[in-house]
Amino acid sequence: MRVLAETGSTNADLLAALAEGQRAMEGDWLLADRQVAGRGRQGRAWSDGAGNFMGSTVVSLGDGGPTAETLSFVAGLALYEAVLPFLPTPGTLTLKWPNDLLLEGAKLAGILLERSGETIVMGFGVNLAQAPELTDRPTIALSETGPAVPRDLFAERLAASLATELERWRSFGVELILRRWQAAAHPVGTPLTVSPPGEQEMRGYFAGLEPNGALRLRLADGTIRAIHAGDVMLIDGER
Structure with a gap:
């Protein structure tokens, strides 16, 4: 693991290195004590905090393996399993589609997953010591x-x-990963x-996952809508 005292974004650093032709190996991680231009999904800023985890790694895509999109669930499961042993009440930890981790809601x-050719850069931000204040949802720190x-x-x-979950993903395929994620x-x-991109907000009920990992949303009239991208909020939990 390589640690930087300060950088803009560990994801951006790895993507720039890949663009310059540098080779990145699975199992190598880039961490930052401070990250001044961290990013979340859909271009949101991700605030850093002293003592928090901010880091990125890479995953190589191979021929004939599961699709790159399902790595979102691999990353979510890996993070879930890494956090679980540190909790006094494990049942308060849940995953939210596609890969946010919630504690007590x-x-x-x-x-954040980003692609460069046949390499996926995975960036993780975890509130270990302190939680940033967000205007649209509650946050919490492990501390x-x-x-x-x-x-x-x-x-x-x-x-x-993550190494364990990647091995399972490659050896046993997507079905097991999605079952465990759910x-x-x-x-x-x-x-x-x-809130799918370019569409109005819709309300419904979580109805599981499609075989490709899309979220199944049961609408008020009973129809099922497959959601492939968008903001998801828990009405009675995260707001």
């Missing part, structure tokens, strides 16, 4: 439920967890609001 962590977890210890756990997510029937 508040956002604990987020993941609010117990002792703060040292960043480097968490980095080792996450790296090991078991760690909010229950079927959870009321949601969804």
